[in-house]
Amino acid sequence: MGTGRKPGRVLLKLSGEALMGARDHGIDPELAGRIAAEIAEVVRGGVQVGLVVGGGNLFRGAELAARGMDRVTADHVGMLATVMNALVLRELLRAEGVTAEAFSAIPMEAVCAPYSPRAARAALERGTVALLAAGTGNPFFTTDTAAALRAAELGADLMLKATKVDGVYSADPARDPRARRYERLSYAEVVARELGVMDLTAVLLCRDHGIPLRVFNLYRAGELVRAARGEPVGTLVDQGEEP
Numbered sequence: 201m202g203t204g205r206k207p208g209r210v211l212l213k214l215s216g217e218a219l220m221g222a223r224d225h226g227i228d229p230e231l232a233g234r235i236a237a238e239i240a241e242v243v244r245g246g247v248q249v250g251l252v253v254g255g256g257n258l259f260r261g262a263e264l265a266a267r268g269m270d271r272v273t274a275d276h277v278g279m280l281a282t283v284m285n286a287l288v289l290r291e292l293l294r295a296e297g298v299t300a301e302a303f304s305a306i307p308m309e310a311v312c313a314p315y316s317p318r319a320a321r322a323a324l325e326r327g328t329v330a331l332l333a334a335g336t337g338n339p340f341f342t343t344d345t346a347a348a349l350r351a352a353e354l355g356a357d358l359m360l361k362a363t364k365v366d367g368v369y370s371a372d373p374a375r376d377p378r379a380r381r382y383e384r385l386s387y388a389e390v391v392a393r394e395l396g397v398m399d400l401t402a403v404l405l406c407r408d409h410g411i412p413l414r415v416f417n418l419y420r421a422g423e424l425v426r427a428a429r430g431e432p433v434g435t436l437v438d439q440g441e442e443p
Contacts, residue, residue: 206430207357209248209324211411212239213347214362216256216285218418225257227288234421236292239329242428243298248324249428250354252332252347253289255281275339279306282343286333287312293329300329305337305346317353324354344398348405359411360427361398362418367435368397383432386440397437412438 214235221228243249258281261274286302290312293300301323302312312333313319320330335346344361351359368390371379387407390397397403397415406413416427416434426433 207247207428209250209354209356210242210358210360210428211250211252211347211351211354211356212360212362212424212428213344214251214253214418215343216254216258216281218362218364219253219285220257223257227257227285231419232288233292235418235424236289236296238422238424239293240296240298241425243327243329245425245429247428248327250320250324250330250332250350250356251286251289252343252350253282253285254343255279255285257281258284272339275335276306279334279337282335283308283311283333286331290329290331298329299327300331302331302333305332305334320350321354330354342399342402344402345405348398348402348411351411352405352409356411358428358430359406359413360424361413361415362424363415364417364419366417366420366423366433368395368415368437370395382435384436384438387437388440390437406437407439410439412436 219227219232221231239249255278259278261278265271265274283304290300290302303315303320304312305315307314315332323330332350335341335343336349365373367381368385369379369381373379387403390403414427414434414436416423423433
């Protein structure tokens with residue numbers, strides 16, 4: 201999957217920072233609205249969408265933990281920030297005319313449904329966008345790892361990682377003009393070259409469950425739709441060429 205065939209189910213990972221746009225915190229309503237419109241287009245095209253969103257636009261737990269805040273508490277606050285982002289995206293998706301439901305790995309029934317793979321799968325099969333919030337529900341795990349875990353639990357054909365750049369590079373393209381973009385990589389190459397696509401736990405989860413990953417530029421209009429359709433945008437990371 202991810203090499204031209206249209207996937208039936210995708211897991212989209214959005215960082216909280218991706219929702220900021222040009223702001224230094226919070227949510228850019230125009231950008232968030234465009235993201236919701238593109239997700240709605242994907243759903244109308246027959247692709248089931250699960251979405252994991254981070255919370256770094258509202259709270260950066262790692263920074264406060266470095267200043268002495270208890271790491272477990274910092275991570276729990278960060279999880280709550282992801283719930284806030286998921287609720288905003290849920291309402292924007294509903295405004296686009298698609299059904300959407302937020303699920304939280306931390307029980308908070310007054311706000312959104314508790315997460316379970318069965319409930320989220322049922323929502324996807326109804327054509328509902330499943331917004332999967334609160335990370336894994338445990339401290340010390342990133343939302344990248346949560347996204348890879350949910351992709352495995354929900355049987356996603358493809359995982360999409362939305363970024364600020366158009367794929368995976370050999371070095372930081374903002375600092376190194378000689379950095380080159382890869383069109384395709386194996387998970388083994390990502391690990392060996394320490395390319396920093398996602399944290400190592402997330403990379404290994406995708407590898408072990410055979411889930412292809414496509415890294416693309418969220419800020420290019422239409423790129424999300426193309427990536428979700430299996431078109432060759434950004435960088436594809438998978439098991440590599442068959443021997």
